[in-house]
Amino acid sequence: MTEDSHEAASHENVPSRQRKRFPGISSRAYEHPADRSALVALRKLSGFDTVFKAMSALLPERSLRLLFLSDSVRVSDVQFAHLHTMLLDACYILDLEKVPTMYVAQNPMPNAMCIGLDEPIIVVNTGLVELLDEEEMRAVVGHEVGHALSGHSVYRTILLFLTNLALKVAWIPLGNVAIMAIVSALREWFRKSELSADRAGLLVGQDPQASMRGLMKIAGGNHLHEMNVDAFLEQAAEYEAGGDLRDSVLKILNVLPRTHPFTTVRAAELKKWGESRDFQRIMDGHYPRRSEDKDTSVSDSIRDSAAHYADTVRTSKDPLMKLVGDIAGGAGDLGGKLRDRFTGNGGGTNSGGGSGSGSEGNGGRPADDSGK
Numbered sequence: 001m002t003e004d005s006h007e008a009a010s011h012e013n014v015p016s017r018q019r020k021r022f023p024g025i026s027s028r029a030y031e032h033p034a035d036r037s038a039l040v041a042l043r044k045l046s047g048f049d050t051v052f053k054a055m056s057a058l059l060p061e062r063s064l065r066l067l068f069l070s071d072s073v074r075v076s077d078v079q080f081a082h083l084h085t086m087l088l089d090a091c092y093i094l095d096l097e098k099v100p101t102m103y104v105a106q107n108p109m110p111n112a113m114c115i116g117l118d119e120p121i122i123v124v125n126t127g128l129v130e131l132l133d134e135e136e137m138r139a140v141v142g143h144e145v146g147h148a149l150s151g152h153s154v155y156r157t158i159l160l161f162l163t164n165l166a167l168k169v170a171w172i173p174l175g176n177v178a179i180m181a182i183v184s185a186l187r188e189w190f191r192k193s194e195l196s197a198d199r200a201g202l203l204v205g206q207d208p209q210a211s212m213r214g215l216m217k218i219a220g221g222n223h224l225h226e227m228n229v230d231a232f233l234e235q236a237a238e239y240e241a242g243g244d245l246r247d248s249v250l251k252i253l254n255v256l257p258r259t260h261p262f263t264t265v266r267a268a269e270l271k272k273w274g275e276s277r278d279f280q281r282i283m284d285g286h287y288p289r290r291s292e293d294k295d296t297s298v299s300d301s302i303r304d305s306a307a308h309y310a311d312t313v314r315t316s317k318d319p320l321m322k323l324v325g326d327i328a329g330g331a332g333d334l335g336g337k338l339r340d341r342f343t344g345n346g347g348g349t350n351s352g353g354g355s356g357s358g359s360e361g362n363g364g365r366p367a368d369d370s371g372k
């Protein structure tokens, strides 16, 4: 508590209320399960590794930085000092030692992002700076720092590249089904990752109302007096009633041109989490630590979500999901090997040589891993 007030006293933009700090917090504390499953599915796509390597070669970190250096304002104690303070504050609350570089870009779209292949860079558009008040902005900065802590910037960069810049690069076959599958998987993951980052934003701001207001403003512009939180959340309930958020890429794709419905889903998800026991436990100081990240070998959580996602893909009637499933199962790729390791299928004795489709043979279930 003493360190809190000591830090707070030196910055006029730090809220006067006491906030908790989360030393050593692992990103697992706030990551939404759907985010993890989508990421697992993404990594399993054949061709993803190739695309990733190509990106890294083509987009050296330096040029990414230069792009923003030449075109945006780098946040510091003399430029957008209030954002700089918020950034330091967010890193302090989430205990991120290395503070990411932040830029403000001249763009009326109320948006922010975290990109970068080696190191995360945070970019905030002027549209957002003008739209949000201090506390709403604090949640947004926390959201972006959450992306950084989770290592999301790599995937966001690839998505940005494939959707915005690839048109200029002839060798990327945008019409290729594998690339299309990667882009849709990236988009799906991207939306799910927002749910995780929103939670990080709430952990940083610790003001649920401000988080909610920020989302409403992003959805509806600066017309808070015309909006109503309950009606907004009702909208979200209506949208979700349409089916399981997790299992339809198509549904997500349908929403693409309109951010509005998705923002309502984010609000509903965040409200639910903010009122949950999980959130309370974190606030009480009980949360997974980074120091334990290695011990809880990724396999545990990944195995669960991988199994869930593989099932969803396999059994989906959705033609797009089938396409993704076909590609993912079609190659003896890294994904297949990983899956085999997770399901204990390494020997490949019961998979009949078919890479990836083996588990489908025995009635749709991996047969309890033959009692291992």
Ligand SMILES: [Zn+2]
Residues within 6 Å of the ligand: 113, 143, 144, 147, 193, 194, 197
């Ligand atoms: Zn985000």
